[in-house]
Amino acid sequence: MGIQKNVCLLFIIFTVAFANEVDDFDEASVEVVDEPSNIDIPYSSPTPFDSSKVYIAEHFDDKDKFDKNWVKSAAKKEGISEDIAKYDGLWAIEAPERDGLIGDKGLILKSKAKHSAIAAKLSRPFVFNTKPLVVQYEVLFQDGQECGGAYLKLLTDGPHTSSLANFQDKTPYTIMFGPDKCGNDHKLHFIFRHVNPKNGTIEEKHLKPDNTYDVIIDNKLVNSGSLLEDFTPPVNPPAEVDDPSDKKPADWDERERIPDPEAVKPDDWDEDAPAQIIDENAVMPDGWLEDEPKHIPDPDAVRPDDWDTEMDGEWEPPLIDNPACTDAVGCGKWEPPLINNPKYKGKWMPPLIENPNYKGKWRPKRIPNPDYFEDKYPFKMQSISAVGFELWSMSNNILFDNIIITEDITVAEDWAAETFNKKRLKIHKESESIIEKIANLTNEYPALWGFYILVLVLFVVGILYLCCRPSSSASHKETEEEPVETDKKKTDEVTEDDQEPILTNIDQSEVANDEDKEKYSDQDDDDDEEGEVEVESEEKPSSEPSLPKSGEGEQPVRKRKPRKE
CATH class of the missing domain: 2.10.250.10 (Calreticulin/calnexin, P domain)
Known part of the structure; x- marks a missing residue:
């Protein structure tokens, strides 16, 4: 079935075999031909390679041809009100809103919530005999599918096909095929109208949902079965039925x-x-507040100004949950459970x-079925001489394209290769990821592998260099740690490294005791004896802590002389 993004190809094949060949129904399927592998997607309006086997081939690219062959219905639907009975839906020939090929156009249903019908005659009637029937067309729900159908009707040959302007829901058809949806109900209609060979009555045969009938959409198996066995009601009625007179x-x-x-x-x-x-x-639980009601009048409620006691009765505030019961086990009269x-x-x-x-x-007992018949060849349906869309939908901008009816499957496959496959290929190309595009380009130009390898080698070398090269901090550290004693000038002058940090915020009261004085005095004497430290000014103890200042009152500064080797 069609989806909003991808165009969908609907494809069905009927074949039949008679006596001295194969005595059963061969195949019926809906399938999509594989996309071509080439990247080039030029488009030109397709032409069947064997027109002698084609009954209609419509690509909708030629507006003049469309106006000549297709007839919009002017009929009215029976059994409904006059204002909605007319088939007044709008049809147009336009290019797709997106993902289209240059020059490609389609038939677009422009209206929603309206009855819409349009039809065209076949070049000649298709007679169901020994030749297979292949029906193929595309549908694209450009604005999504809400509620409605997009099925194609193959109109039964007869007087009604001579005036397609009267095409409506009662117009006889032989086959109806295509998607339909409303809400969560999704269907792929495949209905054929079978003529009772015994009494000439016509009955619709609907494809059952669970069978072995091959129906494939977008390369996915949807259904499989046979005309003889897998439609409801069945083509051939039962040989015996219940006796209606038996009680x-x-x-x-x-x-x-x-x-x-x-x-x-x-x-x-x-x-x-x-x-x-x-x-x-x-027993009543502890904490049960039997004297507290569960609800109390709202103390904050105020009687409305428009309250009329005579009309509305005595005003009472609304009830609210009793706050006293919020944390209690329960309130009100207790009753045993x-x-x-x-x-x-x-x-x-x-x-x-x-x-x-x-x-x-x-x-009831069984009796022979008076209406029994056996139709071994249900493929021999009523001949068709026209196709048409007769729809009501809540979705607009439904695009139909590339309708073909033929008796040769290869003609249909070639037609799809020139139309549907190219559209799918363009959608695929536009949705390719960067990796997919690189892979496709590499497959086309294998020499790019050398370029990829070179880039990979350079990348690996760069990573190794960043991981293994010496760091700038380590190099700077080695420079700082080089020995410089041989270059230093031996002098008694104070150098930057010799000057010790100045002590600040020393509590003089703590160091003024005798033990500290002796300690500092002994240390100074030792330094003087070694001739390595000089004290420029004598430290004067003070009862108040002092901070170093520039000028007077500075803390003693020690100067270290370099040691002689």
Whole structure:
């Protein structure tokens, strides 16, 4: 079935074989031909390679040809109101809104919620005999499919096909085929109208949903079956039917089991005992507020200004949940709960036993079917001489294209290769991912593998270089750690490295004690003896902590002389 993005090709084949060949129905299928592998997708209006086997081939690219061959219905639908009975839906020849090929056009249903019908004659009637029938067309729901159909009718040859302006739902058809949807009900209609060879009546045969009939859409198997066996009602009626005059006897007993007539209800069986009783052992839970009602009048409610006591009665505020019950176990009058009654047995019924008079399920006797016939060749349907779309849909902008009816499957396949396959190929190309495009380009130009390998090698080399090269911080560290003692000038001058940090925020009261004085004094004496430290100014203890300042009152600065080797 068609989807909003992809155009759908509907394809059905009928074949038949007669005596001295194959005595059954061969095949009926809907299928899509595989997409071509070439990338070039030029388009020109298709032409069947063997027109002698074609009954209609319409690509809708030629507006003048369309106006000449196709007739819009001017009929009215029967049995409905006059204002909606007319077939006034709009049809147009336009290019697809998207994904179309340059120069390709289609027949578009422009109206929704209107009855729409249009038809065209075949070049000659198709007679169902020994030649197969191949019907193929495309449908694209450009705005999605809400509720409605997109099926094609093959109109039965007769007087009504001579005036296609009167085409409507009552116009006889031989085959109806195509998608239909409303809500969650999806269908692929395949209906053929069968003529009863015995009395000449016509009956629609609908394809059943579960069978072995081959119906393939977009290369997916949807159904499979045969004209003889897998339609409902069946083509051939049953040889026997129930006798309508046969009636079931009055004494016919169909009961397999019956109540035991000898069973007696026990004396202690109390049918009046209730199923549940009050739990006598239940106790009101602690915290149950029996004096608090579950609901109280809303204290914030105000009587409306337009309240009329005479008309509306005495005003009462609305009730709200009692806030006092929010955290309580319960409120209001407490009642014990109900429990199952151990003495409850319910209504007594006698046990069932085998029915000694059982005769089985009654069925009327079978008699030969007075309407029985056997049609071995249901393929021999009524000849067709026109095709048409007779639709009502809640979806507009439904596009139909490339209708072909032929007796040769290869003609239909070639027609699809020039139309449908190219559209699918374009959609596929436009939806390709970057990886798919690179893969396709590489398949076309294998020399690109060398370029890919070169890029990969350069990438790997770059990664290795970034991971293994010396870091700038390590190189700088090695430079700083090089020995410089041989280059230093031996001098007593204070260098930048010799000057120790100045101590700040020293609590003089803590270091003014005798032990600290001796400690610092001994350390200074040791330094003086070694001739390595000089004190420029004597430290004066103070009861208040002092901070280093520029100028007077600075902390003592120690100068370290380089040691002599």
